Each structure stands twice: as C-alpha cells, then as structure tokens.
Amino acid sequence: MLASDRLKKPVPLPRLPFSQVGVTKCKSSTDVDKRPLGEWARLLLGLGCVGVLVLGLGLMGCAPADGDGSGKTKLVLSFWGSANELATFKQLVADFEALHPDITVEARHIPQNYFQKIHILMASGLTPDVMMVNSLSLPVYSEHDQFLPLTDLLGTDAFPVERADFYAGALAALSRHGTLYAMPRDVSNLVVYVNKRMFEQAGVPLPPRNWTLDQMRQTARRMTRDVNHDGHPEQFGMSFYAKPPLFWLPFVWSEGGRLLADDLHTLAIDRPETINALQAYADLRGNEPVAPRRIDTGAVTMSQLFIQEKLAMMVNGRWMVPALRQQVGFDWDVWPFPRGRQGSVVGIDASGYAIAKQTQHKAEALKLVAFLSSRSAQARWTESGLIIPARLDVAESNLFLAPGQRPAHARVFLEVIASGMPSRTPPQWDEFSEALQLALEPVWEGRTQARDAVAGSTAELQRILAH
Amino acid sequence: MVQARPTLINRLAQRELFWAAVFIAPLICGLFIFTYIPVVCSLALSFSSWNLLGDPQWVGLENYTHLLGDPLFFKTMAVTTVFVVVGVTLEIVLALAVALLLNRAVQGIAVFRSVFFLPVVSPMVSVALVWGWIFDPQFGWLNALLQLIPFAHLPRIAWLYDEQWALWALIMIRIWKDLGYTMLILLAGLQGIPSHLYESARIDGAGWWRQLWAVTLPMLSPTLFFVITVAMIQAFQTFDVVYLLTEGGPGNSTQLLVYWLFKNAFQFYKVGPASAMAYVLFLIILSLTLVQWTLRKRWVLHE
Numbered sequence: 001m002l003a004s005d006r007l008k009k010p011v012p013l014p015r016l017p018f019s020q021v022g023v024t025k026c027k028s029s030t031d032v033d034k035r036p037l038g039e040w041a042r043l044l045l046g047l048g049c050v051g052v053l054v055l056g057l058g059l060m061g062c063a064p065a066d067g068d069g070s071g072k073t074k075l076v077l078s079f080w081g082s083a084n085e086l087a088t089f090k091q092l093v094a095d096f097e098a099l100h101p102d103i104t105v106e107a108r109h110i111p112q113n114y115f116q117k118i119h120i121l122m123a124s125g126l127t128p129d130v131m132m133v134n135s136l137s138l139p140v141y142s143e144h145d146q147f148l149p150l151t152d153l154l155g156t157d158a159f160p161v162e163r164a165d166f167y168a169g170a171l172a173a174l175s176r177h178g179t180l181y182a183m184p185r186d187v188s189n190l191v192v193y194v195n196k197r198m199f200e201q202a203g204v205p206l207p208p209r210n211w212t213l214d215q216m217r218q219t220a221r222r223m224t225r226d227v228n229h230d231g232h233p234e235q236f237g238m239s240f241y242a243k244p245p246l247f248w249l250p251f252v253w254s255e256g257g258r259l260l261a262d263d264l265h266t267l268a269i270d271r272p273e274t275i276n277a278l279q280a281y282a283d284l285r286g287n288e289p290v291a292p293r294r295i296d297t298g299a300v301t302m303s304q305l306f307i308q309e310k311l312a313m314m315v316n317g318r319w320m321v322p323a324l325r326q327q328v329g330f331d332w333d334v335w336p337f338p339r340g341r342q343g344s345v346v347g348i349d350a351s352g353y354a355i356a357k358q359t360q361h362k363a364e365a366l367k368l369v370a371f372l373s374s375r376s377a378q379a380r381w382t383e384s385g386l387i388i389p390a391r392l393d394v395a396e397s398n399l400f401l402a403p404g405q406r407p408a409h410a411r412v413f414l415e416v417i418a419s420g421m422p423s424r425t426p427p428q429w430d431e432f433s434e435a436l437q438l439a440l441e442p443v444w445e446g447r448t449q450a451r452d453a454v455a456g457s458t459a460e461l462q463r464i465l466a467h
Numbered sequence: 468m469v470q471a472r473p474t475l476i477n478r479l480a481q482r483e484l485f486w487a488a489v490f491i492a493p494l495i496c497g498l499f500i501f502t503y504i505p506v507v508c509s510l511a512l513s514f515s516s517w518n519l520l521g522d523p524q525w526v527g528l529e530n531y532t533h534l535l536g537d538p539l540f541f542k543t544m545a546v547t548t549v550f551v552v553v554g555v556t557l558e559i560v561l562a563l564a565v566a567l568l569l570n571r572a573v574q575g576i577a578v579f580r581s582v583f584f585l586p587v588v589s590p591m592v593s594v595a596l597v598w599g600w601i602f603d604p605q606f607g608w609l610n611a612l613l614q615l616i617p618f619a620h621l622p623r624i625a626w627l628y629d630e631q632w633a634l635w636a637l638i639m640i641r642i643w644k645d646l647g648y649t650m651l652i653l654l655a656g657l658q659g660i661p662s663h664l665y666e667s668a669r670i671d672g673a674g675w676w677r678q679l680w681a682v683t684l685p686m687l688s689p690t691l692f693f694v695i696t697v698a699m700i701q702a703f704q705t706f707d708v709v710y711l712l713t714e715g716g717p718g719n720s721t722q723l724l725v726y727w728l729f730k731n732a733f734q735f736y737k738v739g740p741a742s743a744m745a746y747v748l749f750l751i752i753l754s755l756t757l758v759q760w761t762l763r764k765r766w767v768l769h770e
Binding site: 116119120122123140141144146294295296298299300428430431434438441442445 | 519520600605607629733
C-alpha cells in the first residue's frame, strides 16, 4: 500500500506494516446491523454458550481427586531434592506400598521454588497430605494452622513413633510454642571443611580441633596467598557468605551476639556483641583479606573454590559430603566451628515430614510419616552420606560414621547438635532476612561500618517484625 | 425466515453468531480465567492484607499509602526509570542504525538480518547464563577484552556484582536481546517508504543526512511510534533477566518494579501490597501511553 493512500482515510490506529495485509472484510457486522434486536438475542445466546462451557470446564476441574475406583486410599507426598533424592523417595514409597497394600502414594517431586509451590497449593486447598518442610519455613504455616500437631499423637497406636529416638534439637527446630509440627528426617548444622593437602603443601600446621575464632583468623591469614604477585590474593584461607544469614550467624552467636531476642519480636542486632561480631566477620574481607570478595569469585561458589583448591577452609553443611567424596582427590576433614566468647555455637536446623491439617486421610498419613521416620527409612537416607539423620540410633551407627571413609571426624556433625542452637525464626523470616541482607551488604563490601549499617536499618527491621 | 417453526437447536445452528461464539469460546474462557478475572480480583486484593493462607482483611487505601511512604518504592521507581529511558532510547537508536544498514540489496543480506534476529528467538534462560559468564569478574571475556585496550589500565569491573555497573549490564543484555525485533519492524517500515520520494529528494539536491531527516524519519514515524510504545511497555515489564542474574541486587541497584512486585507476592506472600504495586505500574504505563498517544499528533506523520 502506498503512503499516499493512507493519507486519504482517517485511521484510528497507527497502521503498521504487518497489519496492512490481512484486513479484507468484516461482513458479518454489516449483516447484523439490519436486525438490531436479533443481534442482542444472538449475543445473549452466544454468551450463554460461553457460560455453559466455562461451567463445564470448571466441573471437569472438580472431578473427584480421590482414588481410581480400586478402593485404595491415595496419599500425596511432596518433597524437594536432587534426582538421587527422588530415587530414594521412590524406593521408600514402593516399600511403604508393599507394607500397606490398601494405600497408594503419589510422590510429587518439586525440585525448584519448593515453598512457593506448597504455599500456592495451600491457598488453593490442594495441600499435599504429607510434605517435607524445614525449620526456617515452618513458622509461616504452623501460624496459619496448616499442619497437624503431632505432640499428643507421638507414641500412640496410630503413630508409634518415640520422641526419645530423635535428637531433641531436631524436634525443637520443628516445633512452635511447644507443639511439634513435623517429624524430623535430618538435622543440618555447620562445620568447617579443611583441605589437609593445602596445609601440607603450604607447610602450615593444621589448627587444633578445639580452636578459637582468633586461631581461625591466624590460620586463614597463613593460608591466604597472592600467587601471581598482583597485589590481590588468589588463594584464600576462609570462606565468606554474604547470604543467607544462616551461614554467617555462627560468627555472631559464638561471640554472644543475637539477631532477635528470645520472644522473636524484639531486635537484638543493636547489642554491642552483635555489632562487634558482624564487624569482625566483615573484616575477614578487610584490608588484609583472608576471605574472597565478590570480585574474586563472581558466580563461583565457595564449595567450587574449595574443590578447586583455592580455598583452604570452608564453613558448610553435611550436604557437601557426597560431592567431596566423589569429586576431589585431596585429603580433607571436618573441624567444629571455632569457639568465640560463648563457645562454638552454630544453628540447628531440621527438615522433616508434616501432615496437612485438612487431610482426608489422617490415619494413612500418620502411617506414612511413621514409616518415613522408621530406622530403616532413615538408614536409606544416611547411606548416601547426604544427611545427618535425625534418629539417634542411625546417627550413632557405622552407617553414618562410616569408618574408613572421609570425613575422618564424622562425629563432629553429631557433637555440634548438642552445643548448637535450634533454629527459631519469626513467620516474617523471608522478608526480615532480605532486609537484613540489604542492610549488611555495604558492610560485607567494606564500604560501611557494621555500627552504622545496623543503626540505619533497625527501624525498617522492627517494622517488618511488627506486622 | 422459514415458514414451519424449526426446532431451537436447528435455529441455533443456523445462526452465524452462535457458531462464532462456539469457536471463540475457548479463547474467551482462557482470557476470563487467566486475565480478566485475576485483574479484577487483584484490584480488590490491593485494598486488602492477605498472605494467601488466612482470610483477606480489608485495609482500605493502606497498601497505597504505605507504598508512597516507602523509600524502597522510590528507589525501585528510579531504577526502573533509568532502565526504561536509557534502555529504550539506546535500543531504538541502535535498531534504527542497524535497520538502515540492512535495508539494502546486498548479497547475503538475509543472513545478516537473521543474525541480528537470532537473539530474539533465543530463550532468555540460556541468554542470561551466557551473559552471566561474559560479565564474570574472574573469567568473563568482557573484562579480558577491556584489559586488552592499550595504555588505558582499566580496573577489573565486577559488573553484575557492582552496584555501579549491574544495571548497565542488564540494559546491555536487554538491548542485545530485543534489538532484532525492533530492527525487523523498522526494516519493514523502511521498505514501505516509496522510492519516488527519495528520487525527488535527490533531484532537489538532498544528501544522505537530508534524506534521512526529511524523508526517512517522517515516513517512518508511525512505525517508530509503535516501536517506542511497545519497547517501553516491555521494558517496564522486564522481569526474567533480573530473576535469572541479579535478583534485584547488589543493594537494590537492579530492583525493577515487576521483580520487586514478584518478590513481595511470591517470596514474602504480601499479596495486598503486591497488587497495589501492580495497579501503580498499570497506571504509570497507561498514563505514559496516553501521553505518547497525545504527543504523537506532533510528530507522527499522517495523523
């Protein structure tokens, strides 16, 4: 079409090159103009049809979700995890179904954005009967009465699970206001992984096992090297995590600092012990850095640096063990987190199985959770090396301690449970930790003092806790 | 009309409109279920406090007043404004330059056009992954390239991890990704300009620049109008690249409005404030589009 043609007729919309092709005829509109009343009738009929269709679609969505007519009860079990973990779950589900022929379990694996999806399922009234939860996310849901309280059911015929079989710290992490909401599968805590070969090659003696934060800093300084003499170290002594708080909180707790008071509603971040500990942590990246900065790492994680032998010591959790066993050729071991003024205090988190309060199959769901909490199920999880089992009998067995395999001091993971602090978070934890990370980022980058960053953020943090 | 009264079904079946309704019903259903109903619901939710689990509580205008009192909202708005204004301006200028270059009958021109269009059809996830590597402060080749400039002694830049640079890095990625689409539309516009206009301009003694200003740009103005409007709306709605690469950081420096909205809705489950943000964003885009719509009379030809 020529531009001159366009000049003649007024067009309501800018006519675009590609929209000029297809507009040929709009015949029906002129047809209906002849009978305005009939048009309305037709329109109503049309809308009616649309309505029926919408209704039909809606009804299809409401088809009974229960059972396949075989008289079996169907349970939905949701969990996160890698492909290996999925395989373990599938095996466990098969074992359970063999034991209980009247129950089928649909294993729903949600590898990404797990709690986001669980949250939406809850909002839609489609909460899985049994689902994995962790101690950080539990409060949001227990506060809204989404989980079946388990405290009074423990040890009954319907739920033959004994409290004494589990680590008290794990049970505490999955409890709120004294009520247990999930049966723990595993405990997670933090230890220090040490690359023994790097120490040997550097001629630096290994730190004592009962070390202090000061000794850790000295050791880290000796293990930090400017390999190519460009003024910046390429090999570092200690790991550094800007987030999540879980990874740096041991530095604060061990020095007697706190983020929140025990009521979880009052800030304790402005206490001098907390501020000093935050500053000391940031100083690991200070003038004489012993820990890598963002520009030193980019997208590379601490565990990758450790595997590449560019990091001599790393704070991390049990989940690193399978990867290290398979991927590295050097000798490594685990040390307890170093002691501060208040000892060596790391957080005790746990994940486990919760039952939906609204479940239609409470008895069967309890059977499933009891099975998943059994010694044999926990043993299966422990074989892979991925978790610290929440059951004492499995944790204290050779299955977990794995003599002859690295780490040589696997017992450290268990000793930490006794001295650790069971995780307690307010329901607003996600928003709180996000605001906290933002406030502390300039401190971690060395641009602001911890004192100023804390002073500048208390109002906002308090506001988040208040609602 | 037929004499004997046909059955209702028969009569229905003969109506054109009936069949039209049947055929568009799936689309209409989809639009209502996934667009119109949620849009109305979210307006209602923007006056409520709700975390998706309990019952929504009516809070009146509180979400909106909180938003206007929140410094983070203004920070987000500032970041979004820079992202949109700089991103769209650069994108249009570059796309126009490329379109002018590619608007000629050279052998193999189709190959060049395809090359520029390739990023448009590449999935954002892989694009983000690759750009993440390019920007990497340690082994990224962008830094390596900058180090090659003689005598400049440029410092290593942390790009996505540096508050000063992260937003610019995202702007670069977005321009690279969307350039092809804008270029293609402009190219189509260029090819619609009749050659006799250039011919007469040349006879009147106009050089290349004069032809660009007096013929090409005015004749291209309707296309430019469309391209600017669409690019602006898309830039306002940018989410994926932030989600994939920076998560709003470092230090909120890439906290675009839509990503912030997502965080509030699906990480903090603050559905009320998030809905209020959505409506604020809607009003912003609507008013900017209306402004453009009004201003177009001044500069768009044939209107």
